[in-house]
Amino acid sequence: MDSWLRESGALGLDSLELADFPDTGRGVKTTRSFKEGEKILTIPAKILWTVKHAYADPLLGPALKSAQPPLSVEDTLAIYLLFVKSRESGYEGQRSHVAALPTSYSSSILFEEDELEVAAGTSLYTITKQLEQSIEDDHRSLLVRLFIQYPDLFPLDKFGIDDYKWALCTVWSRAMDFVLPNGTPVRLLAPFADMLNHTSSVKQCHAYDPSTGNLSVLAGKDYQPGDQVFINYGPVSNSRLLRLYGFVIPGNPNDSYDLVLSTHPQAPFYEQKEKLWKMAGLDSTATIPLTLTDPLPKKVLRYLRIQRLDAQNLAVVARQGSDAAEEKVSDENEVEILRFLVESFEYLLSGFGTPLEKLEEQLEKGVYPAGSNAWAAAHVSIGEQKVLRLAKKRAEELLSLVESGSDGNAKDRCANCGKADAPLSLCGRCKSVAYCGRACQVAHYKGHKTKCQALAAKSG
Template identity: 70%
Template sequence: MEDWLNESGAAGLNDLELAEFPVTGRGVRTRRRFQQGERILTIPGDSLWTVEHADSDPLLGPVLRSVQPPLSVEDTLAVYLLFVRLREHGYEGPRSHVAAMPARYSSSIFFNEDELEVCAGTSLYTITKQLEERIEDDYRVLVMRVFTQHPDLLPLAKISIQDYKWALCTVWSRAMDFVLPNGKPLRVLAPFADMINHSPEVKQCHAYDPSSGNLSVLAGKDYEIGDQIYISYGSIPNNRLLRLYGFVIPENPNDSYDLVLSTHPMAPFYEQKQKLWASAGLDSASTIPLTLIDPLPKSVLRYLRIQRLDASDLAAIALQKLDTNEKISNSKEVEILQFLVESISALLDGFNTPFEKLQKQLAKGVYPLGGNAWAAAHVSLSEQRVLMLAKKRAENLLEAVESGSGNERSLLSPLARCVNCGKDSVPLMLCGRCKGVRYCGRACQVAHHKEHKVICQAMAKMR
């Protein structure tokens, strides 16, 4: 692969080498020092895998262009990969790249039932089940529309659904996405550059040049000789990392839970409420991420306030006497917060293994380190941790509304009060590590340490 890329005009390969690393497996190692921001690698545009290159291929291109409606970007690239992998002659450069790719992946779509069951109750579990059904449907469509129509190029006997899943995972885990100056998205697979692993400690350091069509990788930090170099896939939670890339980061600072809120179209005043949701940047079916930093976003409360508006509320809003950014009334706010506490409790009850039990199982080595079940367990921990924080925030808000203390706003603004006892009329000290919460004294800081520890680490890493 390196010889092909050098002949194609790649730059920087002589300063890098593929190597095996203890935790990440295969990656890219430096042969010299690099300073942050220095260009490490450039892959020429002609060597990239793109939809445009697939469509212009002399053999595969006519096949792809004849399919109506056109295949999706990921299916086009997946078919392109399978086509090249099946070639016995020609395509030496791309074939050398395919040969360097993993023969198998650890994405959740390859988990067996027992491994996937470890994360039952998570969004990953639900999405993986849905993906498996969608992949089967898409494979059947490809069989009918492409493979059986062109057996000389894409013989069905050599393209099983497992092969198709391999190609999809190759696209999901190795492709890079960019937005061109004209606003159009571009997805590319870059030989050798796709061997560079992810680290949350570096910022995005890969770029596509539309004028030349080349892809470059810059040093996201200073590197010494023999260091592994990294790129950033972005701020991605564990459930998405495992689904797309096949790995997790224990205590990932970007962990989240996607809360789905929806309202039936036959609900009272649906059209008026739909307009209010739209003005708030929401929809009648909204997916709102709950995170370690903000486990109960204001948008969740705003959605539910709009959902519960009655005729008099809507009239008051029309007269600008009510604002869904604030509570409509104490009774309705109590109803909303009780609903949240009960709903989040039900979500937590739906996990296959409760948080504390799962922690103990991981500590005892019940799940082999680095294995599929171990990764699934960490996804379950991640989502349960976020939901527990969201439930605690909802309970605190509910207590404030029911007591009439008027502290609801401060509870949604953690810097305005002691995060442990809620005091806001005394001098407060800032957490020295994460700078994200305040305490009224050392006693509250110590009492809150166990609950705050994970969030503190997450916030500190993001600073």
């Protein structure tokens, strides 16, 4: 592949080489030092795998254009890879890249049933089950819409379901996504650059030049000769890492749980509530990530406050405009939604196949060999259970505040996060609420502003 890349105008290969590393496996090693921000590698536009290039191919392009409805970006790239892989001549350079790709992956869609069961109860488990069915449906559709129509281009023995899964895993784990200045998204695979492994310890360092179409990789930190060169995928949870990239990070600080909130269109006052959700920047079906740092986002409370509004409070909240339900509507409404959340989090936690403490014990005893699929699934489950436990604890704390007669604005607790075990400072204007720090004061001010001004005017 190196000779093809050099002939194609790739820059930086003289300072890089493929190598095997004990922690990450196959990766890229630098043979000289680099300073952070220095350009390491440039892959020219003409050899990138893109939808545009697939459609421009004289053999593949006409077939792709005939498919109705048009193929997705993901399917187009997957078929492009399989098409080149299946050719015996005419695509030597691209075939050398395909030959350098892994022959197998460890994405969750390829797990054995008992391996995936370790993650039972997680969003990974649910999404993987849905993906497995979706992939089978999509492959059947491709057979009818494309493969059977062009048997000479798509021999069925090389475009089977397992081949399709391999191609999808290649796209998921190796594609890079960018957005052009005009808002158009671009997804591409870059030969050699796709061998770079991920770490959150470097700055995001891959860039797409829309004027040339070239892909460049910059040093995300200082490197010395012999160091492995990394890129940063961004703040990604273990569930997403395992589903798309086939690995996890033990103790991942970016672990999260996607909480889905929805309301049936025939629910009471649905149309009025839908307008309120839109004013609040929400949809009637909202997916809100719960994280280790923010296990119970205000968007969750705001959605549920609107969902549980009765006829008496609807008109009052509607007059608040964009601030609708940003703070407590009433004690009754708040108690109702917080009790619902506590019960919901309890239910979700009960659905995990193995409780957190037992999983941690099993990992410590080596029940799941380090690096195995089951080991990775266990780490996903641990991360999501930790997030849900924090969310449940937060909901219980807020419920206790309301039931004890405090709505979270008492002077002995932070009005924004509810902390009572931290140094607090009163609002300098109204003196009616306290905060544990500047960040909480700023975050709370939009909803507190009207009340603050009224109290300040009254006391003034």
